[in-house]
Amino acid sequence: MDFAGSTLLIAGALGAGGAGIVSLRYSWRRRSAAGRLALTLGWSALLLCLFAFSAAFGSEFGISYALAWIALCAFLVVASNREVRPPASDSPGLTGHGSGRLYKWLVFIAAGPLAGIATAQLTLLVCMLLPATRTTQVAIAVVLFPLLWACAAFWITAARLPGRASLGCVACALVATGALHLMR
Numbered sequence: 001m002d003f004a005g006s007t008l009l010i011a012g013a014l015g016a017g018g019a020g021i022v023s024l025r026y027s028w029r030r031r032s033a034a035g036r037l038a039l040t041l042g043w044s045a046l047l048l049c050l051f052a053f054s055a056a057f058g059s060e061f062g063i064s065y066a067l068a069w070i071a072l073c074a075f076l077v078v079a080s081n082r083e084v085r086p087p088a089s090d091s092p093g094l095t096g097h098g099s100g101r102l103y104k105w106l107v108f109i110a111a112g113p114l115a116g117i118a119t120a121q122l123t124l125l126v127c128m129l130l131p132a133t134r135t136t137q138v139a140i141a142v143v144l145f146p147l148l149w150a151c152a153a154f155w156i157t158a159a160r161l162p163g164r165a166s167l168g169c170v171a172c173a174l175v176a177t178g179a180l181h182l183m184r
Contacts, residue, residue: 006056013052014069020045021073025081046070107157110166115152118169119145121176128183 023042027035049070054062123145127137152169159165 009052009056013049013056013066016045016052017049017066017069018073020049021070021077025077107162110162110169111153111156114166114173115156115169116149118173118176119148119152121173121180123148125176125179128180 020042023038023045027038027042029035030038050063050066053066053069056062057065123141126144127141130137130140132140152165156162156165156169
């Protein structure tokens with residue numbers, strides 16, 4: 001494919017992706033025939049965007065570029081439609097023990113480094129206990145560690161009493177560390 005054809009294909013892919021996202025946004029919460037048509041055209045344009053990017057860059061990179069472009073277009077559409085509302089005067093906001101700066105920092109430390117250390121130790125323990133090759137253990141750890149960390153951080157930040165969840169992470173870290181030292 002020559003340079004002009006490739007440039008035209010990329011421009012078409014960019015246009016189809018943008019038009020698809022705008023069309024999907026237009027169809028949002030519209031039950032009329034125009035909304036259904038916009039929905040169908042939006043998804044068709046996104047599919048065309050995927051095919052055009054794949055034709056221009058190959059399937060290895062084209063699909064990634066198309067998904068990145070679609071995500072960027074969606075972000076821009078959502079950002080342009082946002083509403084900034086003043087806070088309601090009768091809403092109490094954060095009150096009680098959860099409103100202090102020290103409390104927020106402690107929750108941040110518990111959900112960040114504390115949960116990370118606990119889940120790292122737990123991931124090491126799980127991988128050591130599995131009867132797998134070293135390469136398989138590393139692959140499992142690469143997937144398991146961020147997943148467990150996200151779950152622990154969510155548990156801590158969503159808990160009504162994050163101190164209990166933090167103590168659970170400390171207990172998990174101590175048990176996993178002790179088991180790892182006993183296994184050596």
